[in-house]
Amino acid sequence: xxxxxxxxxxxxxxxxxxxxxxxxxxxxxxxxxxxxxxxxxxxxxxxxxxxxxxxxxxxxxxxxxxxxxxxxxxxxxxxxxxxxxxxxxxxxxxxxxxxxxxxxxxxxxxxxxxx
Amino acid sequence: xxxxxxxxxxxxxxxxxxxxxxxxxxxxxxxxxxxxxxxxxxxxxxxxxxxxxxxxxxxxxxxxxxxxxxxxxxxxxxxxxxxxxxxxxxxxxxxxxxxxxxxxxxxxxxx
Numbered sequence: 001x002x003x004x005x006x007x008x009x010x011x012x013x014x015x016x017x018x019x020x021x022x023x024x025x026x027x028x029x030x031x032x033x034x035x036x037x038x039x040x041x042x043x044x045x046x047x048x049x050x051x052x053x054x055x056x057x058x059x060x061x062x063x064x065x066x067x068x069x070x071x072x073x074x075x076x077x078x079x080x081x082x083x084x085x086x087x088x089x090x091x092x093x094x095x096x097x098x099x100x101x102x103x104x105x106x107x108x109x110x111x112x113x114x115x
Numbered sequence: 116x117x118x119x120x121x122x123x124x125x126x127x128x129x130x131x132x133x134x135x136x137x138x139x140x141x142x143x144x145x146x147x148x149x150x151x152x153x154x155x156x157x158x159x160x161x162x163x164x165x166x167x168x169x170x171x172x173x174x175x176x177x178x179x180x181x182x183x184x185x186x187x188x189x190x191x192x193x194x195x196x197x198x199x200x201x202x203x204x205x206x207x208x209x210x211x212x213x214x215x216x217x218x219x220x221x222x223x224x225x226x
Contacts (some may be wrong), residue, residue, distance in 0.1 A: 020181065033214075035214075048211045055211055059213070105215065107158060
């Protein structure tokens with residue numbers, strides 16, 4: 001079956017611009033996670049959705065970052081006034097539920113470059 | 116101190132070698148533990164979960180020592196295809212499944 005998909009695969013933007021990154025989770029998965037990965041580092045947790053609600057947004061670095069999941073399926077990560085330090089691979093993952101034993105399946109990521 | 120610490124390597128080993136990776140975690144109340152594998156410019160994929168009793172999957176053996184807050188991964192009879200980054204992953208105490216990743220350990224298996 002189809003895995004987690006993310007669009008765009010690559011995004012190049014200029015400092016100060018607004019970007020939206022999209023994630024399509026595996027059908028039927030209620031839990032959705034956003035992580036970001038900088039070069040040479042492991043993924044860093046950003047936010048977790050259970051259904052439509054953000055159950056844990058403790059990883060969002062500041063208020064320039066926001067994410068939504070209005071219908072409990074597709075999610076969009078929004079970054080305002082981008083900075084060069086936002087450059088990273090943004091990974092989305094989904095799982096059957098938020099239970100810790102459920103495997104998280106990752107999408108291929110969006111590589112964001114802020115010039 | 117990082118929540119999950121790993122030696123980034125790289126570990127360069129010949130085919131057929133046995134190699135071990137270690138990882139420590141800081142939160143003693145952490146609930147679940149995993150090893151993920153990540154190929155270059157690809158997404159992480161679950162390799163195996165880690166249990167206190169130790170678990171084995173073919174050539175791979177994972178071990179958890181809760182008293183020392185230490186996780187290990189042993190790979191026997193290394194193959195060229197094992198070359199990748201191995202991420203130590205911990206699920207901290209929370210009501211969510213959020214994962215905390217280590218920096219990753221890079222393995223290069225050479226012919």
